[in-house]
Amino acid sequence: MDNAWENFLEAIASLMAKFLTDKETEKVINGFGNFQQRLQRISSHNLNRLSFEITQSQRRNKCKHEGKTCSQNVTRGFLKTWVVAYLVKYAIAVLPSILTGRIAKNPSILRKSGGSDTIGFAFFLSSFLSAYKAILCSMRRLRPDDTSDHLNAFVAGSVAGLTLLLDKNKSRRTALTLYIFTRSIQFGSSYAMMRWAEYRVAKKAAGNQVRREAVKMSAVENKALVTKDGWDDILAKVLSSSAATALMSITAAVNLYSCILEPDAMPRSYYNFIMQHSGLPQKFGPMFPPLVETFRSQFRILKDGPPGYENIGIPAGVSSHNFIAENISPNIATVIPKDIHHDYQCCAMLHPLYGCNRHAVDTFTGEFGRAIKMYGTLNLIITLAFQHKKLVNEPLSTAKRYTKSTLRSCLFLAVYVLAAFYVPCLSRRILGRESNLNYLLNGIVAGFAVLIEAPGRQMDASMGVVMTLYQNEPNMINKHYLSVLTRAFGRN
Numbered sequence: 001m002d003n004a005w006e007n008f009l010e011a012i013a014s015l016m017a018k019f020l021t022d023k024e025t026e027k028v029i030n031g032f033g034n035f036q037q038r039l040q041r042i043s044s045h046n047l048n049r050l051s052f053e054i055t056q057s058q059r060r061n062k063c064k065h066e067g068k069t070c071s072q073n074v075t076r077g078f079l080k081t082w083v084v085a086y087l088v089k090y091a092i093a094v095l096p097s098i099l100t101g102r103i104a105k106n107p108s109i110l111r112k113s114g115g116s117d118t119i120g121f122a123f124f125l126s127s128f129l130s131a132y133k134a135i136l137c138s139m140r141r142l143r144p145d146d147t148s149d150h151l152n153a154f155v156a157g158s159v160a161g162l163t164l165l166l167d168k169n170k171s172r173r174t175a176l177t178l179y180i181f182t183r184s185i186q187f188g189s190s191y192a193m194m195r196w197a198e199y200r201v202a203k204k205a206a207g208n209q210v211r212r213e214a215v216k217m218s219a220v221e222n223k224a225l226v227t228k229d230g231w232d233d234i235l236a237k238v239l240s241s242s243a244a245t246a247l248m249s250i251t252a253a254v255n256l257y258s259c260i261l262e263p264d265a266m267p268r269s270y271y272n273f274i275m276q277h278s279g280l281p282q283k284f285g286p287m288f289p290p291l292v293e294t295f296r297s298q299f300r301i302l303k304d305g306p307p308g309y310e311n312i313g314i315p316a317g318v319s320s321h322n323f324i325a326e327n328i329s330p331n332i333a334t335v336i337p338k339d340i341h342h343d344y345q346c347c348a349m350l351h352p353l354y355g356c357n358r359h360a361v362d363t364f365t366g367e368f369g370r371a372i373k374m375y376g377t378l379n380l381i382i383t384l385a386f387q388h389k390k391l392v393n394e395p396l397s398t399a400k401r402y403t404k405s406t407l408r409s410c411l412f413l414a415v416y417v418l419a420a421f422y423v424p425c426l427s428r429r430i431l432g433r434e435s436n437l438n439y440l441l442n443g444i445v446a447g448f449a450v451l452i453e454a455p456g457r458q459m460d461a462s463m464g465v466v467m468t469l470y471q472n473e474p475n476m477i478n479k480h481y482l483s484v485l486t487r488a489f490g491r492n
């Protein structure tokens with residue numbers, strides 16, 4: 001769970017927004033309003049002028065943090081964010097171990113989770129938000145004549161981004177950057193697609209106008225104006241309907257390929273995280289690193305050698321244990337049970353305990369169990385945070401929805417991992433040789449697992465894979481995402 005905290009990023013953002021709703025701010029503003037009205041009723045000349053000056057200065061100011069001066073807005077934002085970020089980060093670190101009962105075995109989690117890392121993270125987040133607020137307000141003062149706020153917000157966001165340096169945790173820094181980066185690509189592409197759609201609609205309208213006039217000129221009455229989809233409309237449809245699957249396939253291929261063949265190209269924590277899903281580190285413990293290392297070196301030898309079963313397979317009747325002990329490594333042979341025969345050398349090293357089919361079943365069920373723990377916990381947190389009202393009013397349908405979406409996500413993840421580990425077993429049979437292609441193909445196939453997810457979530461699931469192997473309750477989060485941003489940043 002330690003390395004997997006990145007999965008909770010979106011949950012952090014959503015929960016944060018939940019607690020940052022500016023209800024009490026609104027109350028304060030209303031209070032101010034009432035007070036001002038009462039003052040006006042008393043209607044002393046001086047008070048009137050005072051109230052006039054207040055409204056005047058507000059009118060001139062482009063800031064939207066009503067009821068607070070700029071410096072109040074910044075300091076309050078800082079303190080509030082710090083407290084909320086600390087509490088949410090702490091809760092998210094502690095909740096899974098409370099729910100799984102691990103806390104009883106290891107109560108020090110309670111203390112450790114509140115340590116310097118959490119303090120530092122909260123400090124980074126509050127610095128980021130308050131720097132954004134401060135720079136935005138200063139920019140407005142510096143450029144009072146500019147009516148649009150775009151450049152101000154852009155500069156504020158860019159400069160505030162530098163506070164990322166305050167976060168001491170390097171892997172989190174990478175994850176955050178990736179997260180923001182992938183998100184901005186997603187928003188950027190949606191925006192581009194939207195503009196393109198608008199452009200096509202406008203073009204079509206213009207075309208219709210021309211045709212309508214042509215019809216009028218030729219004096220042919222009641223001729224229906226049939227507008228067929230142009231090539232660009234079809235392209236747009238194909239792009240938007242297959243984008244999620246394509247993105248998923250590409251990223252899965254890149255991830256799995258580098259995980260299996262170029263592990264040095266990946267961040268260590270990410271590598272470990274993906275490998276956990278193979279179920280192998282849990283089974284082999286300290287023997288796991290030498291096992292994959294031996295696999296890699298043997299794979300390279302076989303890849304450059306001649307193709308054909310007689311070169312990459314294990315002869316019939318010879319046990320994998322004996323074959324590996326004699327030809328590859330006696331040390332690695334110790335993890336392979338004596339009575340098992342694998343058809344291929346690489347299979348023997350990638351799944352030493354079982355044959356290909358038994359291993360496939362084992363991978364699927366194992367990952368399904370892990371996914372239930374993961375999605376189950378996460379969906380529970382999110383249901384409690386966002387749907388507690390529904391939970392009280394319609395407990396049955398909420399529970400049904402919770403179960404359905406959890407199972408769906410688990411099935412998606414289990415099929416993904418199954419494809420990742422089973423496709424090479426199949427493709428080396430078909431190709432009859434060891435090739436890098438085996439480990440690109442599995443990702444491409446695995447990517448199609450995203451079709452199991454609800455259509456509205458597919459894109460989010462794929463975006464999540466850019467950063468981590470899987471994504472938590474993307475649908476809920478997607479819906480909340482924009483309001484999260486507004487709430488987290490506040491009305492500035």
Ligand SMILES: [Zn+2]
Nearest residue numbers: 063069070137
């Ligand atoms: Zn301001």
Ligand SMILES: [Zn+2]
Nearest residue numbers: 347355356425
């Ligand atoms: Zn196999």
